[in-house]
Amino acid sequence: MLRGMNKRFDTGPGHPDGFPLRDVLIVGGGFAGLSAALYTARGLKSGVVISGGPSRNAPSPHAGGVFSRDRRPPGEILAAARDDLRPYDFPVIEADVTALTGQNGDFTATLSTGETVRARKVILATGVRDVLPDTPAGLREQWGRGVHHCPYCYGWELRGGQVAVHLPGLSGVGGVQSVLYHQKLTRDVLVCADGAADLTPEQRGLLLERGVTLIEEPLVRVDGREGGGVTLTFQSGRTLDRDVLYTHGRRELRADLAEALGCEVTASGITVNAQQMTTVPGVYACGDVTKGNQIAFAVAGGAMAAMQAAYAIFYDTLPDGARA
Numbered sequence: 174m175l176r177g178m179n180k181r182f183d184t185g186p187g188h189p190d191g192f193p194l195r196d197v198l199i200v201g202g203g204f205a206g207l208s209a210a211l212y213t214a215r216g217l218k219s220g221v222v223i224s225g226g227p228s229r230n231a232p233s234p235h236a237g238g239v240f241s242r243d244r245r246p247p248g249e250i251l252a253a254a255r256d257d258l259r260p261y262d263f264p265v266i267e268a269d270v271t272a273l274t275g276q277n278g279d280f281t282a283t284l285s286t287g288e289t290v291r292a293r294k295v296i297l298a299t300g301v302r303d304v305l306p307d308t309p310a311g312l313r314e315q316w317g318r319g320v321h322h323c324p325y326c327y328g329w330e331l332r333g334g335q336v337a338v339h340l341p342g343l344s345g346v347g348g349v350q351s352v353l354y355h356q357k358l359t360r361d362v363l364v365c366a367d368g369a370a371d372l373t374p375e376q377r378g379l380l381l382e383r384g385v386t387l388i389e390e391p392l393v394r395v396d397g398r399e400g401g402g403v404t405l406t407f408q409s410g411r412t413l414d415r416d417v418l419y420t421h422g423r424r425e426l427r428a429d430l431a432e433a434l435g436c437e438v439t440a441s442g443i444t445v446n447a448q449q450m451t452t453v454p455g456v457y458a459c460g461d462v463t464k465g466n467q468i469a470f471a472v473a474g475g476a477m478a479a480m481q482a483a484y485a486i487f488y489d490t491l492p493d494g495a496r497a
């Protein structure tokens with residue numbers, strides 16, 4: 174049997190394998206999933222979180238902009254969220270969900286342990302993966318430390334400092350906007366275009382006038398500096414120190430389970446409505462795998478998904494005379 178399974182709230186008919194039918198199965202124990210768990214428990218619904226692997230921002234030493242936990246380590250925030258579940262006896266199982274089948278009222282998840290979990294409703298909080306390019310060397314190792322993707326997550330700390338932005342293929346008005354956006358932190362913005370930028374003379378002039386340094390020579394290496402920041406090495410061997418390098422990885426959705434259930438998934442995420450309902454009845458989704466890029470949004474989405482799933486269970490069990 175699954176260790177730590179909730180006995181108090183076990184409800185519903187038994188399964189031939191001996192597994193009870195829980196109210197809500199939550200896949201993913203990051204910010205969205207743990208928030209959904211807390212709201213599921215407080216809604217007096219039984220459930221379980223199945224979570225395999227670290228949260229997306231595990232490499233980062235601090236998480237900025239988290240209500241009442243600003244700049245605390247993400248692992249510490251998630252551990253506190255798990256602690257919050259203790260009084261509710263809400264299990265969090267370390268495993269991957271490898272398959273998910275069924276329909277509204279009775280879904281079955283197969284875990285990497287070979288075990289099975291059944292639930293009336295499913296909340297998918299599986300997040301995204303950041304796929305970083307092979308070059309420059311050292312970029313992946315510095316991800317979340319000297320290399321960041323978001324000035325909201327890590328930027329305020331560097332205000333007035335020396336910032337670098339990695340913008341391969343820099344072009345047009347959109348490119349100019351991306352550069353100038355980073356000047357909310359500091360005037361001293363260095364752009365690594367990693368090749369010739371496709372800018373008009375006017376656009377180049379504008380960046381120069383605003384104090385931006387544009388380097389088109391390929392960036393070949395990123396090293397962490399003791400005490401923070403990065404050393405950037407360009408093809409010619411020239412090196413420059415910066416407080417941070419902003420870059421963007423490819424955002425790979427962890428949406429296989431949603432697709433297997435038939436949920437609509439677009440390039441930006443699993444499609445959900447304002448109640449976090451997917452296009453498949455009984456299936457909810459929240460966090461980065463839907464949209465958004467911030468812990469606050471993931472937590473809010475998890476809470477909404479859990480309230481809606483609990484309400485749907487209530488509604489499903491209403492007598493005919495009480496339904497609209």
Ligand SMILES: Cc1cc2nc3c(=O)[nH]c(=O)nc-3n(C[C@H](O)[C@H](O)[C@H](O)COP(=O)(O)OP(=O)(O)OC[C@H]3O[C@@H](n4cnc5c(N)ncnc54)[C@H](O)[C@@H]3O)c2cc1C
Nearest residue numbers: 201203204205225226229230237270300326460461467468
């Ligand atoms: C380097 C970095 C720094 C960041 N810093 C900040 C910051 O300072 N402030 C901020 O607000 N945001 C920050 N973010 C964004 C933040 O990490 C995300 O918005 C947040 O993690 C989204 O929460 P989530 O629950 O949707 O996904 P996650 O926290 O990534 O959790 C998803 C979980 O689901 C698990 N999972 C996936 N598939 C399965 C499966 N099949 N079975 C079981 N488990 C599964 C994953 O392993 C993971 O544990 C940062 C992101 C990065 C990359």
